[in-house]
Amino acid sequence: MTISVIVLTHDRKRLLRDCLDSLLAQSYPGKIEIVVSDDGSSDGTREMVAQMQARDARIKYLYQPHRGIAAARNNGIAHATGDIVAIVADDYILDPSYVSTIVQFFDERQRRRSSVSRWSLRAETLAAVSATSTLM
Numbered sequence: 001m002t003i004s005v006i007v008l009t010h011d012r013k014r015l016l017r018d019c020l021d022s023l024l025a026q027s028y029p030g031k032i033e034i035v036v037s038d039d040g041s042s043d044g045t046r047e048m049v050a051q052m053q054a055r056d057a058r059i060k061y062l063y064q065p066h067r068g069i070a071a072a073r074n075n076g077i078a079h080a081t082g083d084i085v086a087i088v089a090d091d092y093i094l095d096p097s098y099v100s101t102i103v104q105f106f107d108e109r110q111r112r113r114s115s116v117s118r119w120s121l122r123a124e125t126l127a128a129v130s131a132t133s134t135l136m
Helices: 013-024 045-055 069-079 098-112 122-126
Strands: 003-009 032-039 059-064 084-089
Touching (some): 003 069, 003 098, 032 069, 059 069, 084 098
Parallel strands (some): 003 084
């Protein structure tokens, strides 16, 4: 099962680096997609993320002009490809079992249900978001 972890950020590259390091150190053996949704940073966030992307292809970077946390969240969701989507802030330092715990939670509940819908309104709700962002 693939999980996308969206990291919301704005002008906090020092905190973001620590958050990304904690995500890259996850113990989950499956596929992890890390989506940095940058809400108009001007502090060198883009360059710092590019350096980390050069070392680890699991990191994606999205930039949008500053529109607020809700827009950044929606932008990240619109570009996430995982079966599960988690959203964190750039100041989170995550335990190495964070992703495994989330996947286990959904895995147990999915077995109890006959069908699970990923995003019933995703296309209609978030189609316009991707038109105003840049995926790098």
